[in-house]
Amino acid sequence: MSLINISNLTFAYEGSYDPIFENVSFQMDTDWKLGFIGRNGRGKTTFLNLLLGRYEYSGTIAGSVDFEYFPFVVTRPEELARDVLESICPGCPDWQVLRELSLLQVDGEVLYRPFATLSQGEQTKLLLAALFLKENSFLLIDEPTNHLDREARASVSQYLNTKKGFILVSHDRAFLDSCIDHVLSINKTNIDIQKGNFSTWWENKRRQDQFELAENEKLKKDIARLSSAARRTANWSDQVEQTKLGSKNSGLRPDRGYIGHKSAKMMKRAKSIEARQQAAIEEKAGLLKNIENAGRLQMTPLDFYTQRLVEVGKLDIFYGNRAVCRQADFTIEQGDRIALSGKNGSGKSSLIKLICGEAIAYTGTFRKASRLVISYVSQDTSGLTGSLRDYIRGYGIDESIFKATLRKLDFSRVQFEKDMADFSGGQKKKVLLARSLCEKAHLYVWDEPLNFIDVISRLQLEEVLLEFSPTILFVEHDSQFCKNIATKVVML
Missing domain, CATH: 3.40.50.300 (P-loop containing nucleotide triphosphate hydrolases)
Structure with a gap:
């Protein structure tokens, strides 16, 4: 077990004014099975490329492991699958290759067919086997389920459940639930890690969002009430201050010391209300930053003249x-x-x-x-x-x-x-x-x-x-x- 430390990571593409990541810091354990989730375009693949050292960035990424990325690029798909695997994992013993393929429910005979003739599921499984034959590496698995049928997904999820030490990018909820023990999520304003599977993360997010929405409504009402109270108190203070001058027709001399004391007391109360209002505004500003604005979609299906x-x-x-x-x-x-x-x-x-x-x-x-x-x-x-x-x-x-x-x-x-x-x-x-x-x-x-x-x-x-x-x-x-x-x- 070792740690991968990300500290103050900041990155933006050249010519872009908006950084993809800004001062991001967190730790990952190399024994974790991390599901990596986030909306399209948030930077999941970019983050994997940063771990691989493909882009310049500021901050630090420190760890005692090498990173390997899936899917591998196959430059000569006309070769036998065994030769393709050999080019990825030179010198790997046949028994280890056959063991991994067996775990993935793939017949060893695929090794002696041209890689290009294999189905998408067979190609994916072969490359996954090559990935897990890499020793002393932390594995970056980018959307392995695309185009896999349900049976292939089930066998791949069972396979990954027996492994550890990887980041898995996938949007398939059932698939993630079956093979991860931590969730790494790219939110609107930060990157967060939680223990558990996707369902655990989603329930926690739903509860947090509901809490923040309720707290936001409460603070909005508090701010409105405090604003009204501050205005009333300030007005009272002004009115009391004006009584220091007395009435021209009454002939009475007001107690200016008492009135000044009362006015100062009201002003102090107004300042206290204003401070509470400002604190509520600051607290409100810390809410809702990671709530996804998933608006309600619409469509307009047409009725047909026959059933x-x-x-x-x-x-x-x-x-x-x-x-x-x-x-x-x-x-x-x-x-x-x-x-x-x-x-x-x-x-x-x-x-x-x-x-x-x-x-x-x-x-x-x-x-x-x-x-x-x-x-x-x-x-x-x-x-x-x-x-x-x-x-x-x-x-x-x-x-x-x-x-x-x-x-x-x-x-x-x-x-x-x-x-x-x-x-x-x-x-x-x-x-x-x-x-x-x-x-x-x-x-x-x-x-x-x-x-x-x-x-x-x-x-x-x-x-x-x-x-x-x-x-x-x-x-x-x-x-x-x-x-x-x-x-x-x-x-x-």
Whole structure:
């Protein structure tokens, strides 16, 4: 066991006025299993790169371990998987490699296939095995679950649960709960570490937010009451002071000493009230800094003239002579929220593309209602380039509503002026989701919508789908999201 000490860490990208981190200090134990969470664009990957020494920064990062980053860059994917692994971990004994692959539920025969021919799940598991073969290193694991199906996620989480000494970036709540013992969270104003899993952290955050909101309301009322009391006391003091002069017609001489004493006493009380008011203002200023402004999302699903929108019966989908989907059989009715489930390679994306109108060879029954308006979110964001304004003009979407939706998903206004090519993976996916939420459609089709999307945004998406109840067909491997949203599950 050893400690990694971060002290007064400050970093900003060149040309940026706003630092990503400013005077951040905390400690990490190298035996911890840390889940690393925070909204998209807050700096999770940047922090990992700082640990790796890839950027110049001020402050100190001190520890007696080396850092290793996942995913590794595979420069020659045409090589056998064993050679790829050898290039990452030179001289590693075969028995250790086979042990790690066995723990990950991967057959050792994959080592003798070209790396490029392995499925995404097999590639991820092979690279994770290579990562944990690195000795005396603290491991930085950046979003290993993207594109993994549910079975692969389960085996990876079981594997990580047997390990220690890593930071894991993931937005899958169930996945995090199963394999971490501490949470490292990037908040709006600081970085915080808590013991426990994601559910523990979320409950603590919810309680802290509720306490701060209640305390904020109480202090607002106190400040208003104290302000009113201070004004009344000051007015009384002025009125008493004026009585020192007496009345011209009364002929009486006031006791100026008594009146001065009474006036000073009232003034002292006014100063005391003012001091209490200032203390309340300062206390209030310390609240709400880390409360996420997760605004309520909206969407406008359309009703259709028939109840049945899509019918699929004993459907096989082909690429060339190879069937990628066999005997799919289901219907999509108005109001359905259908989770399309199955292993990677079972034809989920192909079926979605067929429904969305792409020309794909098939046999069996496929019927789609005429004049059906579909809003589609692809799992691929690589084509997003150029300005947001030009992007939404191509879809005929109201710019102000679209940008308001992005703001609720934690986009800063400065992002609106950037080229979309410079957005993070999560920010690009939010562009696709915001566009879909702004589209009026009979059927929403989302293919792995939550890849790279932060936990709070996932909760916002759950809320809008439950509130507006659109007809939606989606592929998603986040088990908690599927459990909360799906009214039906179609297994391929």
